[in-house]
Amino acid sequence: MSWQKDRRGERGYHHGNLKEALLQAALDLISQKGPAGFTFADAARMAGVSPAAPYRHFRDRDELLSSIAQRGFEQFEAMLTQAWDDGRPDTVTAFERVGKAYLAFARNEPAFYSAMFESGIPVDSNPTLMAASERAFAIIRAAAERLAAMTPPGVPRPPAMMMALHIWSMSHGVASLFGRGDAARRKLPMSPEDLLEAEVLIYLRGLGFPTDRRSEPKPSGPPPVPPAGGAPSGPWGNRK
Amino acid sequence: MSWQKDRRGERGYHHGNLKEALLQAALDLISQKGPAGFTFADAARMAGVSPAAPYRHFRDRDELLSSIAQRGFEQFEAMLTQAWDDGRPDTVTAFERVGKAYLAFARNEPAFYSAMFESGIPVDSNPTLMAASERAFAIIRAAAERLAAMTPPGVPRPPAMMMALHIWSMSHGVASLFGRGDAARRKLPMSPEDLLEAEVLIYLRGLGFPTDRRSEPKPSGPPPVPPAGGAPSGPWGNRK
DNA sequence: TGTACATCAGTGAACGCGCGTTCACTGATGTAC
DNA sequence: TGTACATCAGTGAACGCGCGTTCACTGATGTAC
Numbered sequence: 001m002s003w004q005k006d007r008r009g010e011r012g013y014h015h016g017n018l019k020e021a022l023l024q025a026a027l028d029l030i031s032q033k034g035p036a037g038f039t040f041a042d043a044a045r046m047a048g049v050s051p052a053a054p055y056r057h058f059r060d061r062d063e064l065l066s067s068i069a070q071r072g073f074e075q076f077e078a079m080l081t082q083a084w085d086d087g088r089p090d091t092v093t094a095f096e097r098v099g100k101a102y103l104a105f106a107r108n109e110p111a112f113y114s115a116m117f118e119s120g121i122p123v124d125s126n127p128t129l130m131a132a133s134e135r136a137f138a139i140i141r142a143a144a145e146r147l148a149a150m151t152p153p154g155v156p157r158p159p160a161m162m163m164a165l166h167i168w169s170m171s172h173g174v175a176s177l178f179g180r181g182d183a184a185r186r187k188l189p190m191s192p193e194d195l196l197e198a199e200v201l202i203y204l205r206g207l208g209f210p211t212d213r214r215s216e217p218k219p220s221g222p223p224p225v226p227p228a229g230g231a232p233s234g235p236w237g238n239r240k
Numbered sequence: 241m242s243w244q245k246d247r248r249g250e251r252g253y254h255h256g257n258l259k260e261a262l263l264q265a266a267l268d269l270i271s272q273k274g275p276a277g278f279t280f281a282d283a284a285r286m287a288g289v290s291p292a293a294p295y296r297h298f299r300d301r302d303e304l305l306s307s308i309a310q311r312g313f314e315q316f317e318a319m320l321t322q323a324w325d326d327g328r329p330d331t332v333t334a335f336e337r338v339g340k341a342y343l344a345f346a347r348n349e350p351a352f353y354s355a356m357f358e359s360g361i362p363v364d365s366n367p368t369l370m371a372a373s374e375r376a377f378a379i380i381r382a383a384a385e386r387l388a389a390m391t392p393p394g395v396p397r398p399p400a401m402m403m404a405l406h407i408w409s410m411s412h413g414v415a416s417l418f419g420r421g422d423a424a425r426r427k428l429p430m431s432p433e434d435l436l437e438a439e440v441l442i443y444l445r446g447l448g449f450p451t452d453r454r455s456e457p458k459p460s461g462p463p464p465v466p467p468a469g470g471a472p473s474g475p476w477g478n479r480k
Numbered sequence: 481t482g483t484a485c486a487t488c489a490g491t492g493a494a495c496g497c498g499c500g501t502t503c504a505c506t507g508a509t510g511t512a513c
Numbered sequence: 514t515g516t517a518c519a520t521c522a523g524t525g526a527a528c529g530c531g532c533g534t535t536c537a538c539t540g541a542t543g544t545a546c
Binding site: 252253254279280281291292295300301446 | 483488498499500501502503506509
């Protein structure tokens with residue numbers, strides 16, 4: 001099955017990279033059966049070692065799960081950082097890229113996502129984990145900060161912290177209801193990306209930002225402008 | 241422990257209300273240990289019957305879990321219906337009450353909430369469950385419909401379906417990140433209610449609704465107007 | 481360069497446990513006549 | 514009203530299973546001298 005098993009004959013007494021292999025195995029198992037349905041023994045089996053071997057690397061199942069969440073937050077942060085790209089080419093474009101990255105992560109890494117947000121791990125009680133979580137959130141926070149600084153003259157400047165939390169909850173809501181990568185995804189008459197993009201644009205408009213697309217350099221522009229409360233027909237349908 | 245057990249001596253050979261007792265027991269167990277950490281046998285024990293008894297009422301563990309989600313959606317719908325109160329005394333007030341009800345449900349019924357949204361049950365593949373879920377969502381949809389009909393003259397009327405999905409994802413995002421009733425709740429510098437209320441108000445403003453509080457009859461008005469991008473200090477803090 | 485030794489990272493057998501599930505059964509309840 | 518019978522909703526013993534965890538162990542690796 002897994003390459004670890006295939007190479008079992010090739011490796012000697014020591015695995016060499018068991019910790020990594022266990023994390024990978026657990027990740028595979030979680031994406032197959034959810035964070036509940038993965039067992040320590042299963043991960044060992046998948047990595048091709050005896051059931052006692054994992055205890056050299058993790059105190060117990062929970063510690064393995066936390067490590068996965070930890071790693072998930074790190075990859076999440078990296079992905080958000082890359083999407084944000086320090087606000088290039090312009091703040092709004094970069095900001096929307098961050099939203100899309102959030103959804104992409106939830107969709108493409110359901111195992112990480114559920115370990116991070118739905119496994120029941122109390123993030124707050126694990127300092128390392130919380131730090132990783134906060135570093136990821138800090139990207140959204142930084143983006144909100146830059147956006148807040150851009151408020152047009154005459155418009156009161158919104159608190160960046162609030163904006164960041166709002167954006168986070170919108171992204172998280174859309175991702176966990178409609179954009180997840182597993183069987184629990186709810187069907188939607190349009191793409192989660194479009195739903196979120198419209199939501200964020202309306203929100204920004206509510207804060208006083210102009211949301212008619214300025215003519216700006218768009219290196220890899222997505223399709224057309226979202227309906228955002230405009231057109232009566234289209235994917236939204238059901239006007240009645 | 242539970243009243244079922246206390247009364248065990250009193251009851252005869254037949255339990256009389258085992259199905260109900262099992263649902264209640266499972267609910268208790270879920271709220272203690274999450275949807276993953278509840279077992280069929282545990283529920284039987286808690287209800288004071290033999291481990292074989294539940295099979296008279298549920299095919300397996302999954303069917304019990306689905307029943308709980310089902311019932312959760314029904315209670316959720318009832319709660320939203322009551323909060324919405326057909327738009328009394330006015331649409332905006334009632335609308336905000338719906339948001340608060342959403343949060344209250346997530347906080348007060350973590351077992352139902354996680355069974356409904358985080359247990360990994362594919363809602364889409366169970367018609368009865370999906371119908372219950374849709375009936376709950378229909379309340380939000382109806383509220384959005386009424387709100388959409390209220391758009392001021394000159395402002396394009398937003399698609400109600402889109403609004404409903406946006407509101408749902410905002411509520412769900414805030415609830416699952418910050419407003420949950422279990423250990424996985426993330427700490428926040430303000431109440432989830434305030435966070436959501438501000439978010440919704442900004443969103444509505446973005447759709448063209450006036451959000452300066454009209455002088456309207458407020459029977460049980462909540463505290464003051466949320467900061468909604470205004471005041472630079474207060475609970476939001478961290479202006480830098 | 482070789483050797484002795486400490487440490488590390490695995491093995492594999494064993495254990496107790498609780499779970500899900502089945503089975504023939506039995507006590508209680510409802511109903512036809 | 515009584516009786517016979519069908520059906521329902523439990524029992525309790527048994528099973529196979531896989532899990533988590535421990536233990537003394539052993540092969541491999543690193544290092545001091």
